[in-house]
Amino acid sequence: MNKLYRTIPKVDVVMGEPALKGLVYSPELIKRAVHLRIDNIRAGISQGTVSQSPDAATVSQDVARDIISIMESGLTGVINAAGVIVYTNMGRAPLCEEAVQAMAEAARGYSDLEYDLEQGRRGSRQNHIRPLTRACFGSEDALVVNNNAAAVLLILSSLASGKEVIVSRGELVEIGGSFRMPEVMTMSGAIMKEVGATNKTKLSDYENAISDNTGLIIKVHRSNFSIVGFSEEVEIRELSALAQKIGVPLYVDMGSGVPFDLAPYGIPGEWTIPGCLEYADVLSFSGDKVLGGPQAGIILGRSALVERMAKNPLHRALRIDKLAIASLGITLRLLAKGRHSEIPVLRMICESVDDVKARARRLKRLITRTKAQVIPTRAVVGGGSAPTKSFPSWGVCITTKSASGFHASLRKTNPAVVCRIEDDSLIFDMKTVDVSRIRDLADRINEVFS
Template identity: 40%
Template structure:
């Protein structure tokens, strides 16, 4: 009986130990390199690639993989500062800091058709890959804008139910009550500063409720005689009434990280029942100022 050729497919740890692959992990990140390794192994399992060629295929794949999914383009439009092509080229100092974003890029243009495309498509795809629990993603200019958009879409002219213990003030003097009021929605405060129970939310829900909001107090902690409802508990009553549940993570994470076990993350929040998660993208991703909206595709 002949040997199954799939047995000759190199193991993942062996492929990751290759010098060129190790260097690529530092340049591209572990997740990207592992996905290229799995792709080559899967091709070999399907018989599209000889097992003996997997190693060379992985080395070639990591060598040719760019650090960014953005593609440089030639701006022949006659418009120097072109909003569809990344606005102005970066200065020399900025190019040194952000090589991947230098010059004109296909930020809002479909190169296959020459037509305007959805802005930030590559960023959206990367966010959804990093947080599969989200049905769709939206990137805006900051976290406050993300919250304003979410509450405007869900509760303009109606009520936003939120705990009194979560009426926070964030950076640059943004106060949650003021942000909500600017959307045309009305705050329906429940509970007390230190203790808010599930029944407090349940008693406040009604025909005028636009959404239920759960806010993570990123830069302070309440300790002692305290109580709060979890997202999973809130989803039980929100789902029963058909009311969207929004979780504001502050900065947060895309998925759990053992280095910061107490920091909330979008994947866990969405799995627990949040319909939308909003967060500050610059703090979360370590990039330029941004706000993120993740969650149900129809709501996004």
């Protein structure tokens, strides 16, 4: 074994190899990578998994590949042809061009983010988004933080630390990234008091759970799943009446902020911001789901309660950044003006199915390397919204014996392409493909099938 250790190439020798000479990164970074690779070789010899040390040229080539892989990695553009509008794993809501420009302008230079130009002293970043959010939704007050998970934590910490929070067992949700409501409650200092059963919770269950230490009643939107069949739940308005009766706040965590009724567009029965705000003392939702803005957690509610959150030291750790303030501001102004078609998510939800069919026909015409056909499909909102509902769409179908293999190849193109596989067919749902990306999508399909 000692002989093996002596065959490990020295760091300086590896550093002198041609594979590392051409790298544009600092000598210190490269040297750290060489040390790490040699340490791994040494550990492999010690564990008996390496029987012969590679030479200096091989080590240098491995190090070069490691460095390039790490330093040149980053986000890859994706054409979403899956028919999932708010695709969480692909970045949720695409922003409108005006919001993107506002972010770029905010990033390019200095701004009055936390500076009061009139008074010549420190200001608050919330002054740039809080009044606008309040006005947009007609709420008594508002606060905006990093995301809805942050909003939940801040609300519970501010209003119910050391107090009991009454919640239905059917609403103890876990969403993506192992975000679990019980664990967040524990972290906030609130004491969770479960009521009812998984499939049935009655008003009497809430009433029987009330104690002198009750601090909050919470109603949670069931993101990504639904309880159907032999089930029962208490409506928000009923919980509001109970909360008023006992003098504690009602908090509604609606998850995905649906700004208006989607029934005319084939998605009935979803909670809406105005509907929840009518009964809730405090309400929170995501900015980057159905609202169509950047990542943000939007809190609406009574002034006295929201002010307690604003003054909570935790607020600083969860605060929204300047880029999100800039882009959310644009999104809210468009929403307030009724210019929904300029917000990509809302445009996709509300657009005519004939427009989607036209895009599908255009894609089919551009596909020249394989047979394709235009077919009716069903698209979904995604992002935890309307988990059991879909609505009409159109797409392009390519039937092949190796659908999964071709899909894997499509994911390696630039931009990458993600679609659906149904039976032995690739389905390119055009609900989520903008007209500006049709040519790119066709080129990638032709490339893979050539």
